[in-house]
Amino acid sequence: MGGRQVLAARRLLTGALDGEPPEHELVAAARSVVTELGSPERLLELVAELASGEGDPQACARLSYRHVLGFDKLLLIDGGPRQMLRAHVWHPGAGAIGEEDIHNHRSPLASYVVEGRLAMELYEVDDERGGGFAAARYAESLAQRSADWVLKPAGPARLRLTHVGQYAAGSSYALPAHTLHRAWCDTDAPTVTLFLETGAERRRHTDVFTAAGPHPGAVAKVPLTAEEYLGALRDLAERLRTL
Template sequence: MGGRQVPAARRLLAETLDGVRPEHEQLSAARSVVAELGAPERLLELIAELASGEGDPEGCARLSYRHVLGFDKLLLVDGGPHHMLRAHLWHPGRGAAGKEDIHNHRSPLASCVVRGRLAMELYAPRGDGGIEADRYQESLADGSADWLLEPTGPARLHLTQVAEYAAGSTYALPARTLHRAWCDTAEPTVTLFLETGNGRRRHTDVFTGAGPHPGAVPKVPLGVEDYLSELDALAELLRRS
């Protein structure tokens, strides 16, 4: 007998988010979904079910990896072209090539902090003053999932907001919102992350003040055994929370 949490999550995503609507309504709906699925007991049941092999472990493993921004990205439910539900595991102090990068996304997003605390800064372009940065256009390589970074010149950004999100908090951002986030505790932080929407941008914008980036950054997917092992370890981490 199969588990109940995976099909229930799929139904909730489809029933709440399918259909064309203004972005602000999509964001509000997405935020309600991650709040519901990110409730600690429900998320633990979902991850434990997936760790036992339910769902699509092969397909999800292919889209799970160590992200260039410094966290582990584990796909939980692939909702086709419109909805991707992931768990992000943020490790305090972990170095990564792009951990200081300011960026936006291909699709609107919503996130729930399940464990730990996340710090975030929001930015906007600025004609003068502000922060100097190098701008890149990020896209995915044809025939692979590697990140391609094309330099597009210097830029200036203005810090518009600083926020902290403790366990139980949710937030939602339009696709083009420039931001950066990091684990703000000495213990790992876990977030439930949902990208949604009826159209994905072909590229994102990346700004960095840390010097030149390589033109391509490999994206190495997890094998199925590693993916299931990561889910099992994540479930144990949530049990201890």
């Protein structure tokens, strides 16, 4: 199961997010959880414990990788489909395949900015009124055998920008699953966030929109080895010690 910090984090996740509350209550609870666990002192204790080999590093490594949106995605606590707690390390100017993508998620989410700053834009589909800007729509799912990202064209669309925000260290946000958004590292140095997806029901696919040209039909998801995963956690712990 893990050491003291891992068990404490699991208890907090289970206690705050148990049951099937309405989505607005779920996103509020998730935001409260990442705010509590994301303080640099507490997150350092958890990451350092995981970096020492507590928990299940091999299983967590298989679900940790460089995301198409340009950040390192490190699984910390695997609570099954109900709770997945991750550390995201965003790299400025990463040049990732999907860095311009506007997307939503399979389940509600919350994020706490531990270090650095994120910028975020929110959008809504504006097909009926014909406003906004043109974009290509894709249905994104996971390949059954490889878990690679599969993008199926779903026709043209028009999107309208509804909100622009910046989230500095110490701030948080939470979004329902269907919310269309785009986020990126807004500083010259890496940004670290604590990210939680939660909910008993997960959508089978997400919606991805891009105005930057056609996407490849599939993007490989390359998991970390256990050694790479533990090394990334050690590097993250060192970053947290300087905050």
